[in-house]
Amino acid sequence: MNPRMLPYMFILPVTLFLCLFFLYPFVLVAGQAFTTPAGISFDNFREVIAYWKFPVSLRNTLLLAVIVVPVQLALSLLMATMVNRMQAGRDLVLYVWTIPLGISDLAAGIVWLAIFEQSGFLNSLMVGVGLVDKPVALLGYQNPVLVFVAIAMAEIWRATAIMLVILVAGMGLIPKEYYEAAEVFGASPWKRFLKITLPMLRPSLQTALILRVVLAFEVFAVVVALGGSLYPVLMSQIYSYQFDLQNSSAAAALALIVLAISIVFTLVILRVLRVPKGATI
Template structure:
């Protein structure tokens, strides 16, 4: 008891207390506990579009990121010339802050940005990529920026996972007649499952929190849930509704994580 006391104190101070006060704030009002904050949150015109945008972004982005990360990791493992250089280059976005990444892509997609300059130089009409009425291109811009920024996290986890798989398994699969895709599907991916699980949970939770990139690129035009939290807190000065939103994000993240763990449960680790 004495030995774990420091960690209990730490957890209580830095984790338990803020969470409890956050929950209290979410349910708090002038006349004691209430669900009015959640009602206000749900009635806000931006709320449901922000939920829709967030979900759409997650559903489209995560598969793209996993395919890309896996392909990159397999390329690295094939050890072409200069593979270690590629590893570091591909890991660089990890170190870039999301707001900075958003601003970088803003210089590409903005009306007088690099993309339009290129289009103009080849004689094409420039496009208002980030305009309010151009939802598809706005979504694509946010998607590309987020894929660029956050795939490296999945990539690093997958590379680490691949390194922990003994080469024997793939060699055995090859000897027993499996070609590249069979080896990938029947051997590499199942053995990579723990890493993929970790990456999936991390990436999904972080994707729920996507915010700065969309804010930098589109301002309020492409609302996301955490962006709304920020708007309620700073713009509308309502900490209670902001807490309610934050609570929703946390609940969804937890449900997702547990869902992934259940869904991807490894049968072979079953008790003997």
């Protein structure tokens, strides 16, 4: 075998996998989105955008992403810095913090539902300390802000570890000599973080933010478990089109809209956090 062909042989299985389970289904979905009984048109997209729930779902999805992702970024940076400085127990702490990664989205939603529901922990605590006389419906339509807070807290708890793992790995690649030199010249810990950690961590930040933002637009099970129909998001609308309304073409069109939004935000992140040539994650 020609040695020049060896790298291509290694990536061949991955390429075939992506073509079979990503590109081929994507082509089918795209074709379905643009196909109507009258032929190829944008009618499915017009129908989806004209539906009264679309702006509400888009607003809710964007609001959730705008609130949750920055909080997760700040928490993951803080947690990664703490883990990176630990001399003992580092692996144990990192393991405990990443436990939510092993829990499915729906299971995480049910865990937080057990906290906020009328017979849940939070109501029991409030009754126990005398804040209320009897359990109240915290996640009812009367409390839309609390529904949002519950969903945001569940998402922060469930998915912060995704960014944490990436940032811990990135911090581990920063040469210690940089910190030692900065300390010799009298740089404070905060200045070392701003001048060394953040610039050197840019490739990892880029990867973590892109992954988390894309997943933020795909939030579904946690929202359904905690908010149900009280907090519609884009993915719940796709589910409704596909299974409740039996309109696969509209579901495909909305899926492509979500993909387009994800691509736009990905390009913005790539632009803002451009990685210099030769940098590693």
